[in-house]
Amino acid sequence: MLPDTPFFRLFHRAVAEAEERIDAVRARRRSPTQKLRILTYAGYRNETEARLSGRIVEYRQPLDPGTGTFSRLRAMLAIYESDEVPGVRIAAEGYGGHFETRTDGEGYFTFRIPLSGRALPARTGWEEVTLSLPDRESDQRRVTAPVLAPGREMRLGIISDIDDTVVETGATNFLKNWRRVLLHRPADRLAVPGASKLYRMLVVDHDAPRRPVFYVSSSPWNLHGFITEFMELNDIPHGPMFLRDYGIGRDMFIAGAHDDHKLQAIERILAFYPDFRFLLIGDNGQQDVAIYAAVVRDFPRNVAGVFIRDVAGTCRTGATGDHLAGIEAAGVPVYCGAGFNDALELVDEVGFGPDQEAARAASLQSG
Template sequence: MALFGRLLHAAALELERDIDRLTRLLPSRGDGRVRMLAYAGYRNATELRVSGRIVRFADALDPDEGFVARVRAMLAIYNSRELAGVTVRLEHDGRSDDVVSDEEGYFNFAIPIEEALPFTARWDAVTLTTPHHEMQTPSVEVPVLAPGTDDHWGVISDIDDTVIETGATNFLKNWRRVLVERPQDRLVVPGAASLYAMIARDHRAPTRPFFYVSSSPWNLYGFLADFMERNAIPHGPMFLKDIGIDATKFINTGHADHKIEAIRKILAFYPDHQFLLMGDNGQKDVEVYAAVVRDHRDRVGAVLIRDVSGSCKSGPNAEHLAGITTVGVPVYCAESFVEAHAVLESLGFERPAEAARAGEGS
């Protein structure tokens, strides 16, 4: 079976490369401009990380034109052409660094720096350009999170059914929402806005760092960022999923593997921070967070779970939550986050007036 899997992977990889070579020879479906999709970055005192993707989209469609237009607009997000071999330049603090996009169009910067973290959390900025490409992308200013040294709390949060209502446990409902609903059509999870505001103090400029770990594909980054902005969810770097095929992966890794790897990366990057883990029990969050607590007990301040499957008190999820509680990490698990403020208050978080007002709309 392992041999069959390797052969299937090799065949699929070669097929995708053939398709990519063919599409590069075809006339452009869009306006001919290369689009740089840059994702919010983050840094500590010794390293700065920024990533993104080089693609060419089809012409933009107006999703307000009706049902069919909405479906076509969402499909266009997924149906992008990736551009490999494009040089991307990052300029910051008087220096510049170059990387080249890979066969899936992705680029990643991990730049050594010597720059102390600020006392209060802030967003720095870097500039990205594609200096040597014949269809030059305009420069893009990318926000980079710099957590403050005045507070050592941070948040690692899921997105689907934790922040945004998706119905991820219902296949048909989830895909209807993915294909039809715009960011302004989607609903925020009850209690999420006020709870996250309580932690952040200011959703536009959080005084505590937020990181979002999700199995949603990178194609949805812009959609998710738009939704968070509209619903007063704190800004933060996202760790989404690459669902393509390359020499190291076949389609994608599982939900748990992707999330555990991303969380471990965050914990290693910020060794002085303690994190709240926030998610739901519709897929693998509870299992993932239990594994993180086992390996990093002293780094997790609390686990807050939204119950979308009725498994808080029975089954494997209940066993995982009991294990988390046994080692002394507080656990909250209920149908919404409306009553979760008490857990945070027990940890010393204060509920400011801004959080109370945000809660009125959640």
């Protein structure tokens, strides 16, 4: 957590003002004919609202990462150094309506589309919204954005971390983590042992998902495309992502607190789907266990199970052991192990097996 002192507040304000001046200079120098790019992030909906977000950036030819260390470093830094475009009008067409908004100071946009009691499909699937820039030229005239519609028959879902839960990052080792972040391409990264098989068993695949999956991570939005490519290469099902904006502003310095972001994102998902039960998947390298314990405490009826990948060797010791014991005491099944191969046997126990799924669907239909 960053310090809250008079000196730091003064420093923060000075840096934020400098960032605003730099952005203003960039805006003045930007040509009105500058081609833009719409970055879309997977959206999601319930019966009353569809939520969709993305970002508008200047279009640039992607750099070839090549094979050399310098080329890879340059290509990755180009991902982080995005030229966002504020104040751009963007239109969305879908769900029988036309909607418009503008990008914020960091180039992000958000749509909250009212649906007026539009029922969820019987089975989980993807729907579409079309995005366009009415006033500007983009690299594509119209872009299709996917929206996840969870199935009403099962009302079961997955909320998952990414770093050291799906992809090996070494997040607990600062130097190892940043070497991987800066130099490794998606094809170079390794999936956590058993992760691909577990997620395919739970979700099946991206095009025909059995259950909705939501990813909550402290990784920056700049890595959205990188993470998506990694998932495609490793047969990890896609889903809406809740990432963080790393930047400098009057209400933020680099990024907010790790645990605050994750807890708030999970609480938003649970509040959006109050009749669903979720399997929480994470690791014990950072704060996932403490966060999941808080979620179980506040939403005990919405958590079907907790699966933890043990990267610290502390499954049953210290604070991790205490939190997991508390989760189990609340009646929520827990798995904690070095990988997820052994967790496959517990899928039935947490109610995500085919027999339990059929029984739950029958009870929901009869009720």
